[in-house]
Amino acid sequence: MEVITLGDDLLRQKAEPINPINAEYVKIAGEMIETMHQSKGVGLAGPQVGFMKRIFVIHIEGDVPRVFINPSIVATSQETVKLEEGCLSLPGIWADVVRPETVKIQAWNEKGRPFTMETDGILARVILHEYDHLEGTLFIDRIPESRRNKILAKLEKRQMQD
Known part of the structure; x- marks a missing residue:
């Protein structure tokens, strides 16, 4: 699988539900994990590929x-934490992002079994970051506009040099 980067319209679209969960999605999940590992990432969402x-x-x-x-996000804490984030779809770009400290999420695993998870720390942050991708949101959308504009200008300049 190839990771798509900023500028591809797919990153700004909302993802569709999977129904039914079957062997095809187990295979896709495995390919996504392999792609994530090869790219040295800690998370990867469908729209990114x-x-x-x-x-x-x-x-x-x-x-x-x-x-x-x-x-689906069931709950998030009112307490927030600011930490630096990056993204495989924005290579080489890092910025401090404020996110809830904890998250409670419900989902289905690759076996089609439902589960609920409540977590904090880096796991909560990665879940919230990847969930954003399903909504067409990037981490740069969650930072101050002045910082975002600097990042976008840097990316544009880099693309012109390539």
Whole structure:
């Protein structure tokens, strides 16, 4: 799978639900995990590989790879944390993003089994980042406009040099 980057319209579109969850999606989830690992990422959402379905995979250090199909955010904490984020679809770009400290999410795994997870820290941050991709939102949409404009100008300049 190839990771698409900023400028591709698919990154700004909302992903569609998966129905039914079947063997095809188990295979796609496996390919997404492989692509995420090859790209040295900790998360990857369907739209980032041009697959416009509500699926994302994550794998943070010290944890197992996880698959989230048709996820929905049940709750987030009022407490927030500011941390630096990057994205495989915006290579080489990093910015501080404020996100809720905890998240409760419901989804289905690659076996088609529903689960609920409540977590905090880096796992919560990665879940919220990848969930945003399913909504057509990028992490740069969550930073101050002045910082976002500098990043976009930097990307534009880089693309003109390529």
